[in-house]
Amino acid sequence: MSTIGPEAVDLSPEELRDRVAVELERTRRRSAELTDAVDDEELVKQHSSLMSPLVWDLAHIGSQEEQWLVRDVGGRRALRPDIDDLYDAFQHSRADRPELPLLGPDESRQYVATVRDKVYDVLGRAPLEGRRLVEHAFAFGMIVQHEQQHDETMLATHQLRRGSPVLHAPDPPGAEAGGERRGEVLVPGGPFTMGTSAEPWALDNERPAHRVHVDDFLIDSHPVTNADFFRFIDAGGYRQPCWWSEQGWQYLAHAELSAPLFWQRSGDVWLRRRFGRLEPVPPDEPVVHVSFHEAQAYANWAGKRLPSEAEWEKAARFDPSTGRSQRYPWGEDPPEERHANLGQRHLRPAPVGTYSAGRAPSGAWQLIGDVWEWTASDFAPYPGFEAFPYREYSEVFFGPSYKVLRGGSFGTDPAACRATFRNWDFPVRRQIFAGFRCARTPAAAELD
Incomplete structure (x- = not known):
């Protein structure tokens, strides 16, 4: 798996251009896989009011690429200024997008291909210095990450669609010997460096690096599994308001929740629908498709809590x-297949106790990949935050309405996943590939 990190500062302009071209092409192959997997009728259909039609995501990818790389970086004439408003995510809600005069499948594919041809020309000519937007090819990296984020969104749309399977991938590896032994790891209190000022393609909400003090805490060595969640359900977790926040209980009652999204019970067996397949819920996989409220209720029931973002x-x-903060749990090197379940190589989380090569110095497993992990923290700016290159990426979302998720999922690409990467969503969201792990404050006797 390829990605660009701090070593980009030492690359020559030619080497950097080559690396960017590889990332652009690799990312576009994934977009094509997700949109070519279904016919035109499925592309234009809205599979859920929570999501855009796949064809909107495809043309939106091209529109953002045109605006930032063709027009801004390249200084070229606008190709389709007439569609700017159609594909502005702030102009139209997802629920309303099917009613817009969108480009059709063939026109969308032609548009993104034409934009990409011009982007390659811009990449070959644009100086990668002199402006913050182009230093270390930041604008190109921003667009790669933007497309990969929409690819994960399109993968979530595929999960919501009804019909026979159209996506296929091998199963992830199984748990390693000894890896299934679970518990908690103690993270000693003290300061550490949170965020980054060194990652060339880090987005504005990851910046700047700053010192944060965290008290002693215990955190689960592995994500919460389906088997763990079975016990919560069987204990009446969805029927007892004592485990839920007031807001969470109101949401549960309104949405009539009784299990994670896509689960259904058949006798004594829990089944789940996964990309068109109905299958038993694997007990040893991290639970996925749970909201923040469900994660918080489980943590309360277990006598724990969700970790803060800083703790995570x-x-x-x-x-x-x-005494240093690493780029990834395993060190500075980009993710390899042995480290984490990323990049849609598999269409499910790996069992807990997999990827020992990706363990953190704390002793925790699978902090990167498999499932996004809910934290207790609201999405907020770091001290010294500066919106760049536009407010609508992060700043307009800051506040108590959104909770932070960390770590990435099996559908997250390495280009858009590092230990400083911050995701956020409404606490009611369940269609995203989100799970969690728990934390707690140790008793004094546990520190002796």
Whole structure:
């Protein structure tokens, strides 16, 4: 798996252009796979009011690429200024997008292909210095990450669609010997560096690096599994308001929740629908498709809590032997297949106890990949935050309406996943590939 990190500062312009071209092409192959997997009728259909039609996502990818790379970086004439408003995510809600005069499948494919041809020309000519937007090819990296984020959104749309399977991938590896042994790991209190000022393609909400003090805490060594969640359900977790926040209980009653999204019970067996397949829920996989409210209720029932965002990041990247924060739980090197379940290589989370090569110095497993992990934190700016290159990427979402998720899922690409990467969503969201792990404050006797 390829990605660009701090080593980009040492690449020559030619080497950097080559690396960017590889990332652009790799990303577009994934977009094509997700949109070519279904016929035109399925492309233009809205499979859920929570999501856009797949054809909107495809043309939106091209529109953003045109505006930032062709017009801004390249200074070229606008190709389709007439569709700017159609594909502005802030102009139209997802529920309303099917009623818009969108480009059809063939026209959308032609549009994104034409934009990409011009982008390659811009990449070959544009100086990668002199403007913050182009230093270390930031604008190109922003567009790669934007497309990969929409690819994960389109993957979630595929999960919501009804019909026979159209996506296929091998199963992830099984748990490693000894990896299934679970418990908690103690992360000693003290300061650590949170965020980044060194990652060339880091987005504005990851910046700047800053020191944060975190008290001693215990965090689950593995994500909460389906088997764990079975016990919560069987104990009446969805029927007892004592485990739920007031807001969460109101949401549960309104949405009539009784299990994670896509689960259904058949006798004594829980089944799930996964990309067109109906199958038994695997007990050893991380639970997925749960909202923040469900995660919080489970944590309360288990006598624990959700970790704060700072706790999660310290558990994921702080190495006490060096006193430094790493780029990934395993170190500085980009993700390889042995490290994490990323990039849609598999269409499911791996069982807990997989990817020992990706363990953090804290001893926690699978902090990157498999499932996004809900944290207790509201989405907020770091001290010294500066919106760049536009307010609508992060700043307009800051506040208590959104909760932070960390770590990425099996559908997240390595280009859009690192230990500093921040995702956010409404606490009621369940269609995203989200799970969680728990944390708690240790008793004094546990620190002796």
